[in-house]
Amino acid sequence: MDWQRLLVSYFVGFVLLNVLLGLMAYMTWFERRVLARMQHRVGPNRTGPFGLLQPIADGIKLLAKEDIVPANADRLVFLVAPLLSFALAPLGAAVIPFGESLHLFGLEIPLLVADINVAVLYVLALGSIGVYGIILGGYASGNRYSLLGALRSTAQVISYELVLGLSLVGVFILAGSFSLQDILREQQRVLVIGPLTLPNWYILSQPLAFALFLIAAVAETNRAPFDLPEAETELVAGYFTEYSGFRFSFYFLAEYINMIVVSLLAGTLFVGGIDGPFADGVWWLALKALFFLFFYVWLRATLPRFRYDQLMGLAWKVLLPLALLNIGLTGLVRLWGIGAL
Amino acid sequence: MSEPRPVPAPTATSPWDTTGYWGPTDPEQHPAVRLIRERFPDALREATVFRDEMTIRVDRRALRDVVEFLRTHPELRYNHLTDITAVDMLYLRERPRFDVVVQLYSIPRRQRLRVKCGVDDGETVPSLVPIFAGANWLERECYDMFGIIFEGHPDLRRILLPEDWDEGHPLRKDYPLRGYRDYVQPGFESPAPRIRGTLRRPGP
Amino acid sequence: MIDFSQSTPVILSEVRQLTPTRRELVLNMGPQHPSTHGVLRIRLTLEGETVIACDPVIGYLHRGVEKLGESHRYAQFVPWTDRTDYVAAPSNNLGYVLAVEKLCGIQAPERAQYWRMIMAELTRLASHLVWLGTHALDIGALSVSLYTFRDRELILDIFEKFCGARLTTNMMEIGGFSREIPPELPEMVREFCRYFPKAIQQYEDLLTENPIWLARTKGVGIIEPDVAINYGLTGACLRGSGVNYDVRKAMPYLLYDRVEFDVPLGTHGDVYDRYLVRIEEMRQSIRIIEQCLEQVPTDGPLMAYESQYVIPPHKNVMTTAEDMQRHFIWVIKGFSPPKGEVYHAVEHSKGELGYYIVSDGSPIPYRLRIRSPDFVNLQSLPYMAQGAMLADIVALIGTIDIVLGSVDR
Amino acid sequence: MSLQVLIFSLLACVSILGALGVVIARNPVHSAIGLVLSFLNVAAIYLIARAEFLAVVQVIVYAGAVIVLVVFVTMLVHPDDLPEFHGRRPLRIVTGLVLGVALLLEVAAAVLTRSLSGAPGPWTDEAVAAVGGNTQALGQTLYSDYMLAIQLTALLLLAATIGAIVLARPEAVSERVAAARRTLTISLAHPRGLDQPERPPALPRPSDGQVKPAGSGRPIVLARSANEFTEQPAWGEWRTP
DSSP, X not given: OOHHHHHHHHHHHHHHHHHHHHHHHHHHHHHHHHHHHHTTOOOSOSSSGGGXXXXXXXXXXXXXXOOOOOTTSOHHHHHHHHHHHHHHGGGGGGGOOOSSOEEETTEEEOSSSOOOTTHHHHHHHHHHHHHHHHHHHHHHTTOHHXXXXXXXXXXXXXXXXXXXXXXXXXXXXXXXOSOHHHHHHHHTSEEEETTEEEEOOHHHHOHHHHXXXXXXXXXXXXXXXXXXXXXXXXXXXXXXXXXXXXXXXXXXXXXXXXXXXXXXXXXXXXXXXXXXXXXXXXXXXXXXXXXXXXXXXXXXXXXXXXXXXXHHHIIIIIIHHHHHHHHHHHHHIIIIIOTTO | OOOOOOOOOOOSXXXXXXXXXXXXXXXXXXXXHHHHHHHOTTTEEEEEEETTEEEEEEOGGGHHXXXXXXXXXXXXXXXXXXXXXXXXXXXXXXXXXXEEEEEEEETTTTEEEEEEEEEOTTOEEEOSTTTOTTHHHHHHHHHHHHOOEXXXXXXXXXXXXXXXXXXXXXXXXXXXXXXXXOOOOTTOSSOOOOSOSSOOOOOO | XXXXXXXXXXXXXXXXXXXXXXXXXXXXXXXXXXXXXXXXXXXXXXXXXXXXXXXXXXXXXXXXXXXXXXXXXXXXXXXXXXXXXXXXXXXXXXXXXXXXXXXXXXXOOHHHHHHHXXXXXXXXXXXXXXXXXXXXXXXXXXXXXXXXXXXHHHHHHHHHHHHSOSSSOOOOBTTBOSSOOOTTHHXXXXXXXXXXXXXXHHHHHHHTTOHHHHHHHTTSSOOOHHHHHHTTOOTXXXXXXXXXXXXXXXXXXXXXXXXXXXXXXXXXXXXXXXXXXXXXXXXXXXXXXXXXXXXXXXXXXXXXXXXXXXXXXXXXXXXOHHHHXXXXXXXXXOOOOOSEEEEXXXXXXXXXXXXXXXXXXXXXXXXXXXXXXXXXXXXXXXXXXXTOBHHHHHHHXXXXXXXHHHHHO | OOHHHHHHHHHHHHHHHHHHHHHHOSSHHHHHHXXXXXXXXXXXXXXXXXXXXXXXXXXXXXXXXXXXXXXXXXXXXXXXXXXXXXXXXXHHHHHHHHHHXXXXXXXXXXXXXXXXXXXXXXXXXXXXXXXXXXXXXXXXXXXXXXXXXXXXXXXXXXXXXHHHXXXXXXXXXXXXXXXXXXXXXXXXXXXXXXXXXXXOSSOXXXXXXXXXXXXXXXXXXXXXXXXXXXXXXXXXXXXXX
């Protein structure tokens, strides 16, 4: 065991976790401001300049609130479920490469926590365990709205996880690897088609997969228009109806961290991650992720909510066949034709 | 803004007497009165007009048949049940105590009609639910507020008041405005004093 | 002719309990629920997410308005009508004062009638905006509600300019208006009429062709026209089913026979049709307001002729002894309409709003009945809900357009 | 004791604890949680053995899908419908014990014989590295040596899927809805009215000027006067078009 590398990894992970939590807090601020602008409102603007201290105020408020456990709740599960959700959310960021290695004090510090060669599958696996936070929270609340929300969420996450995974298969076929490092390396190559010189971003060669990934990612993170598990107009708040105080905020944090992780993942998988004109670097990834986050907010401001059966129908009748089609086409292309690419 | 201008003198006949949305103001010429008199000679009690509004009073046992006839007859076709309500006639006459008032409207003929029947405490009125699905809640409200039993109603229970309300029926005239019991409001130690025990009605 | 002796009554206990089987779940929706538009409570029997049965439980906002009406003098009751349907208060005022005027046999002067029409149509717009916003919010379109409430503010500004209040306006008086119209009001209304069609277009851009909106509303909650009539529905619920009944057209009150407008009718009777009908109604309301503004006399009396039934003009109270006495009597004793009973209906934004008043010749109504459209329209919810999905319930509550203050009274 | 062994022992212990929890817990959902715990630890053990792909698949398939379905079903099923948990039936206890002991013996035998006489397979570390990692190695083996088995499994799963769809057709729901609709539609006469009056034979259709396209290919009809469309809805028929 290389203790030094392990320590460096822990250090990078620690920094990343904190950055992620900070970003998450300001993601709520960003969402509220952007949403307010889209809806002819002002948004939070009283706490600090431009309301920048609002997330901190919210955090303090949530921490100071009473932690209520309903009488007929399954107590232990009720208490643990939000922690599960919250703990799993930032883990996905561990495999995302934020740039080339740094050299500091004679140490080589890689700008990612862990280089797993099944990185993408690892993220998917995290998503599939993350559903336990929701389903157990809904079950343990002893509330029928929560139960319905949990059921919806389970069905939704399983279905869309399938789409999410299958939409990525095309990328795997082209890259020949599950590793994000390899996928990134592939994308940093330059594609020359006649007079055009393009980056080899997979959004160009896999546009269908990109669209599917985007839709499935919105559904996977339970955001509008797929926010059925927490559809406030039908199920009050879905699986976290009974939660209050900081346990509620754990679900809240988990949702936003998931959004950020998925945006980072989309940026890395399809639009070249840290790759960009002028100078590669983490800022390009941040910019791309910010665009996806903006897209999330934009969707929420624009679209009504699907009905449950329509949502499932969309996943199984439209998206899944399209994903399979994409895999078939990509496989054929890879097999017969354009191996030269 | 300016000095009050001379206002027009009161017109001899009010416009409300001639709007004509209730059919002819002469009961003898009103088709509903004529046809009911032919079809149910025993049931029709009287037909009155106030401000152009035609009111037919029928026997309570015949109410459902009359309404059904009014709805079905090709010359009448009162196919829209606007309202069912009741009036507690406690201070106005001896018996019967209540009037059940049914407001009908004919969409194709654009005419209204009011059908009434008297009912005493303990008597029942045939329910109109078999004819109009919309009568369901209206009759439930009537039962809730006046305690009038509609015979044949499939689901006659209280609607606006809680199901376990045990203080009677509030729109009856002998029901005090503030109820029979004294309720202590939250934040107070004793119930607010009653200024008037029951509603005193000034004479006409 | 139905042979009533042959029809078997439904067994009550079966209906009421509707014992859920083991596969089914009874969900109590409300009275505190974000999308029941107040304190409506619905007992839902669900199989998965499919609604097997639906039993609305109402009365959580019952304040006994009818009983109160039977203990207040005629003019004292006008503010209470605001509180029945509080998102469309002037229309409630209008229905009540028209019923009392009919009872007394008086009529407001032409100018007051035009202004009443303008205010009633503005109320319809305000109420439809609240409906559209909340309906869209229920279905998940967050932004539309904020846009509609933004534009509703403009209408409330007009109300405020007109009478000083925004929500519960207590705007109409028996006999007309006792205060002069503010001189800048017509221009405010005109300005609003110029602006508002663009706003409607904005809502339509967001919703009308939106595929998710279509998926959520098309073919959901169909009421066939004969069923709609049988349930006694009125307003957009009836017209969405294609039956032409609009009190403004069918039995014009005020001066609705002098303005041109069309009654929009739906062609399928589902939630989407009712949405289209209401959107078109908003356009027609703008048309009516514009015509009223053209036709309304700029000068003239606003109160009915001087009779015992109306409050004397404020100026005269201070200057003439006779009017001061009349004012004193009107305020202290009220006025006594003739004995009789009247029913008068107006086209409220939700449907036919009727006031049935029985007078025994005293200054207090002997019986005051409010036929509220919401109460009757809400009855069709169980019919529409059976077999729908849970998420459709909120769309159905939205499409009926209820205000619980008016349902429970 | 190296770090790896330490971690392995920890994972193994937690895994066994989870498995014990499955057996001991009285609440079926708690049992499922124990099972997930056990699975996750097994996945971590795979990771230590450098079988990353297997580990991730273990998590996705078992923890992420199978147990979620188990929890799903347990939540949906009415508690009364569940078979009695840990009932004091001696036969069950004896059967469980016998099966458990048999399994233990089997596993022990397998482990012992394997460690005693096992031979390394063709996939040595070098061979795995040569094809680019154990994921690739697994893929190559599965899709070349075990092609037939894979295809048969796929076929079997397809058949199972179709079977599930056939079994889960929601006809029972629609029947119940229809029954409720019949019962709960309060009017004794049908709400549509069994007794609609005779209608005039020629139903007027809206003229062209009255039809206004409103959205999504659906028009609305603008009635000019109060006398139109009172006998019939604007689309001309009583029934839904």
